[in-house]
Each structure stands twice: as C-alpha cells, then as structure tokens.
Amino acid sequence: xxxxxxxxxxxxxxxxxxxxxxxxxxxxxxxxxxxxxxxxxxxxxxxxxxxxxxxxxxxxxxxxxxxxxxxxxxxxxxxxxxxxxxxxxxxxxxxxxxxxxxxxxxxxxxxxxxxxxxxxxxxxxxxxxxxxxxxxxxxxxxxxxxxxxxxxxxxxxxxxxxxxxxxxxxxxxxxxxxxxxxxxxxxxxxxxxxxxxxxxxxxxxxxxxxxxxxxxxxxxxxxxxxxxxxxxxxxxxxxxxxxxxxxxxxxxxxxxxxxxxxxxxxxxxxxxxxxxxxxxxxxxxxxxxxxxxxxxxxxxxxxxxxxxxxxxxxxxxxxxxxxxxxxxxxxxxxxxxxxxxxx
Ligand SMILES: [Zn+2]
Numbered sequence: 423x424x425x426x427x428x429x430x431x432x433x434x435x436x437x438x439x440x441x442x443x444x445x446x447x448x449x450x451x452x453x454x455x456x457x458x459x460x461x462x463x464x465x466x467x468x469x470x471x472x473x474x475x476x477x478x479x480x481x482x483x484x485x486x487x488x489x490x491x492x493x494x495x496x497x498x499x500x501x502x503x504x505x506x507x508x509x510x511x512x513x514x515x516x517x518x519x520x521x522x523x524x525x526x527x528x529x530x531x532x533x534x535x536x537x538x539x540x541x542x543x544x545x546x547x548x549x550x551x552x553x554x555x556x557x558x559x560x561x562x563x564x565x566x567x568x569x570x571x572x573x574x575x576x577x578x579x580x581x582x583x584x585x586x587x588x589x590x591x592x593x594x595x596x597x598x599x600x601x602x603x604x605x606x607x608x609x610x611x612x613x614x615x616x617x618x619x620x621x622x623x624x625x626x627x628x629x630x631x632x633x634x635x636x637x638x639x640x641x642x643x644x645x646x647x648x649x650x651x652x653x654x655x656x657x658x659x660x661x662x663x664x665x666x667x668x669x670x671x672x673x674x675x676x677x678x679x680x681x682x683x684x685x686x687x688x689x690x691x692x693x694x695x696x697x698x699x700x701x702x703x704x705x706x707x708x709x710x711x712x713x714x715x716x717x718x719x720x721x722x723x724x725x726x727x728x729x730x731x732x733x734x735x736x737x738x739x740x741x742x743x744x745x746x747x748x749x750x751x752x753x754x755x756x757x758x759x760x761x762x763x764x765x
Contacts, residue, residue: 423466423492425480429599429622430591431464437586438468439479447472447533448584449559452541454572455588457678458623461568464588465537466491469499472564473531487531497529503539511543516551524555524563533562541567542574549576556582590620600629609712613638616691616709624678633675634684637666641688646716648757649723649764656761660753667749682743689760690736696720697729720764728763735759 425435434453441447451468453461471477473496475485482488490496502519504511520536528534538544544552556565556579569575572585593615599622600611606629614634618625628634644659651659663685670681677684695708700721705714724732735756742752 423463423470424483425467425471428460428463428467429595431460431589433589434464434586435467438464439471442468442471442477443479447564449563449565450556450579450583451564451566452572452575452580452583452585453566453568453588454570454585456570456621458621458627459588459590460622461588462537462539464586465566465568466499468566469496469535469537469564472533472535473498496531498531498534500534500536501539502536504543509543510545511538511540511548513545513548513551516544516548520565521551521555524560527560528562533564534560536563536565538565538567540569542569542571544575546576549579553578553582591622592620596620596622596625600625604629609710612709612711613688613691617687627678631677633677633681637681637684638688640666641685642692642710642713644757645689645692645760645764646713648760649720651757651761656754656757659757660750663753664750683740686736686740690733692717693729693732693736696724697726700724700726700729723765724763731763732760735763 425439428435453464455461467481470488470491471481473487473491474481475487476482481491483492487496487498491499494501500519500523502511502515505515520538524534524536552565553576555563559565567575567579567583572580575583596615596618597608597611600606600614601608604626606614611629614625614628617628640662647655648659663682666681666685669675675681691709695710695717698707699705699714699717705711705718708714708717710717738759739752739756742755743749
C-alpha cells in the first residue's frame with residue numbers, strides 16, 4: 423500500500439511523507455477514525471515508505487522491502503491486534519508482541535514499525551505497559567495505534583503521540599472511486615456515496631454487497647407502491663421486512679449496519695428526494711435519479727405537511743426499535759404512516 427493509492431486524507435499524507443523526508447518522525451502515532459475510514463491503509467503506506475530502500479515522495483513499490491511490505495511479510499512491520507473474539511487487547515499481548523520484541527534491532531531496515539489495530543481495546547494495565555515503551559523507545563521504533571476512539575487512551579499516552587484524525591472523503595471522490603475501481607454504475611454510486619457519509623470503507627462495503635442491493639430493491643418497491651397498498655399488501659410488506667431482520671439477527675447479513683437501519687435510511691433518502699424536488703423542481707439534485715419519474719409524481723401529490731409527518735414517523739420508528747417495542751407493530755405503524763402521507 424503506497425500513499426498514492428489512498429483516496430483523500432491529503433493533510434495526513436503530506437504530514438507523514440514530510441516527516442520521513444526530513445527524518446523528523448515521531449516514535450508514536452495515533453490514527454483515529456471510524457471503522458472503514460482508512461486507518462490501516464494509511465499506517466501501511468507510512469510503514470512501507472519508512473522501510474523502502476529508495477523512497478522519493480512515496481515508497482518506490484519495487485524494492486525488496488516494498489515487496490515484503492505489500493505482501494505483509496516485512497519482518498520489520500509488526501502487526502498487533504486483540505486475539506480473535508477477545509473484547510480486550512491484553513497486557514500479555516502488549517508485553518510479548520511490543521515490549522519484549524522492540525529491544526530486538528530491525529532485520530534490515532532503519533526502522534521497526536508496530537501497527538496496533540483496535541488499540542482502544544487496551545485496558546488500563548495494557549496501556550500502562552505500553553507507556554513504558556513509548557516513554558523510552560529505541561531510536562528505530564515507531565508505534566502506530568489505530569483506534570475508533572482516541573479518548574479511551576490515558577492522558578499520558580495521548581500526550582506522547584502525534585494524533586492524526588482521519589477525514590471524511592467527498593461524495594465526488596467516493597463516486598469516482600466506485601465507478602472506476604468497482605465498475606458501479608453512476609446512479610448506484612450516487613446512492614452509496616450519500617449513504618457512506620465520507621467513509622470509503624463503508625461505501626465499498628455497500629457497493630459490493632448483495633444484501634444491500636436486495637434491501638434497496640425491496641425498500642424502493644415499498645416506497646413506490648405504499649400509497650396504493652391495501653391491508654393485505656401492508657402485512658406482506660411487514661413480513662418481508664421481518665424476514666430481513668431475522669436473517670440479520672441470525673448473523674447471515676454481511677453489513678456492518680443492521681438491515682432495518684439501512685431500510686430506514688433508504689426511506690429517508692427517498693422522501694428527502696421528494697421534498698427536494700417539490701421545493702426546487704430540479705431533478706439533477708436527486709439521489710434516486712433512476713426513479714425520477716416516481717419522485718416527481720410523489721412531489722406533486724404529497725403536501726409539505728405530509729412529508730413532515732413522514733420524517734416524524736421514521737424518527738418514531740427508530741425510537742420504537744431501539745426501545746424494543748414490538749417489531750411487527752412498529753413496522754406496521756411505519757408503513758401506515760407512509761401510506762397516509764404518500765398521496
Ligand atoms: Zn521501495
């Protein structure tokens with residue numbers, strides 16, 4: 423992984439590249455950001471360039487060390503993470519894989535790089551053990567802590583690390599990445615990008631997920647028909663959503679966000695489109711461009727008051743779900759709320 427392969431994160435990249443070129447790297451870094459924001463990629467690009475035999479403005483990608491880094495076989499890059507299925511990163515792991523290992527000089531490079539994944543899972547004891555190393559590291563050592571929550575670190579750790587906050591990526595950059603790298607058609611990438619909120623990892627997950635496609639199709643068919651649904655069709659729709667929820671609960675889903683949450687987000691985006699078209703009559707702003715015919719028709723028939731009611735209904739649905747109110751009843755109320763205000 424080289425810096426040039428990373429989308430966005432311009433500030434972080436130039437900070438790290440400059441540090442290498444001017445030989446002013448810190449011994450300890452924290453890369454902080456949500457899952458999918460590219461922390462590991464950034465750490466691997468940094469490690470590869472640190473160890474590259476012919477670095478310029480980036481790792482060369484050609485030398486022996488780069489080849490080892492790319493295949494994750496570089497003996498001077500040590501990956502540390504919690505044991506599979508364990509909720510915490512234990513003090514034993516910190517001692518064995520970092521503290522005891524760090525005294526051994528690098529095999530061939532100038533540096534030895536430790537990439538600690540899910541570092542927020544270190545408990546206080548583990549952090550204290552790590553602190554000893556961060557306070558007096560060998561000259562060649564660089565420790566990178568990857569975390570979704572840097573507030574979980576002791577102040578004494580925070581103050582000794584350079585913290586880099588991962589940035590969200592623009593919808594445009596996400597869309598062009600999805601269309602180029604994953605051959606996702608334009609209108610699909612539009613929906614996925616609005617969904618991912620600047621998180622490229624999430625965008626890729628959604629764009630390549632069959633589950634997400636299915637959820638999207640079912641949701642679209644619901645919002646398009648809901649105004650004309652009779653009781654029987656409503657209870658069928660409730661059943662379909664319940665089936666999706668049950669599949670998700672059984673762990674068959676491969677998405678990081680619950681299916682029902684995705685459905686509610688998709689419904690919200692749909693009515694946001696309706697509202698937007700009603701207010702502007704501009705269809706270039708729509709996310710569901712493919713369905714602009716349906717959006718326009720709804721924008722004609724829905725009132726502003728009705729749309730407001732729909733957003734309230736979706737809000738109530740989220741609250742009921744998180745309060746564990748009866749699932750089928752909650753979804754039934756949602757669909758009835760959409761139906762009443764979709765005409
Ligand atoms: Zn190289």
